[in-house]
Amino acid sequence: xxxxxKWAWWTLGVVVLTIASYGAYVAFxxxxxxxxxxxxxxxxxxxxxxxxxxxxxxxxxxxxxxASKAALVGFYAFWLAFAALINAIGLIKGWNAILTVxxxxxxxxxxxxxxxxxxxxxxxxxxxxxxxxxx
Amino acid sequence: xxxxxxEIKNHIRRLRFDHGEMTQDQLAKQAGxxxxxxxxxxxxxxFPSLLLAFRIARVFGAPVEQVFEYHATELNL
Numbered sequence: 001x002x003x004x005x006k007w008a009w010w011t012l013g014v015v016v017l018t019i020a021s022y023g024a025y026v027a028f029x030x031x032x033x034x035x036x037x038x039x040x041x042x043x044x045x046x047x048x049x050x051x052x053x054x055x056x057x058x059x060x061x062x063x064x065x066x067a068s069k070a071a072l073v074g075f076y077a078f079w080l081a082f083a084a085l086i087n088a089i090g091l092i093k094g095w096n097a098i099l100t101v102x103x104x105x106x107x108x109x110x111x112x113x114x115x116x117x118x119x120x121x122x123x124x125x126x127x128x129x130x131x132x133x134x135x
Numbered sequence: 136x137x138x139x140x141x142e143i144k145n146h147i148r149r150l151r152f153d154h155g156e157m158t159q160d161q162l163a164k165q166a167g168x169x170x171x172x173x174x175x176x177x178x179x180x181x182f183p184s185l186l187l188a189f190r191i192a193r194v195f196g197a198p199v200e201q202v203f204e205y206h207a208t209e210l211n212l
Contacts, residue, residue: 002171060168062181129171131180 008125038111074121
């Protein structure tokens with residue numbers, strides 16, 4: 001298994017753990033901010049911060065192609081979700097509605113966006129490593 | 136029905152064995168890529184850049200067209 005695949009599995013694990021923790025918090029704790037569990041996302045930075053991961057690690061052209069495609073798919077997913085969210089708000093609240101949103105909600109939305117990008121990016125990485133970047 | 140994608144086949148596996156049963160790892164090191172990329176190339180899951188194609192051909196001391204073979208389809212010449 002290549003380092004990029006290890007990164008993808010790790011990131012996918014962090015994403016699943018965060019979503020599960022959020023669900024468990026909402027279901028069982030019910031007090032305070034469930035958004036605190038988004039701190040778990042910091043674990044996604046662990047492979048990058050490990051000393052042996054990046055120094056002297058050479059990513060060849062195929063690995064770079066896969067990483068670029070996976071990042072692109074991740075951000076496509078983000079834009080799709082963003083457009084869907086804005087349109088959904090417009091349809092539900094009305095196109096002239098004015099929203100008052102707590103900053104905390106904005107931060108949580110940002111964390112969900114990060115979860116989406118990381119999840120799609122890591123899944124795409126795993127799929128491309130099996131099928132090849134020309135798949 | 137013919138595939139609309141042009142097909143690039145390669146003879147890397149055969150050439151490795153013709154060159155003293157060179158391992159994928161040895162070829163990868165000499166071509167400056169990872170062993171996974173050589174595996175993907177041999178499995179036809181990845182088409183290399185022109186630069187990598189020339190590097191691999193150079194490792195085998197062969198012209199690039201002896202390593203890679205282009206099969207034009209009816210739809211994509």
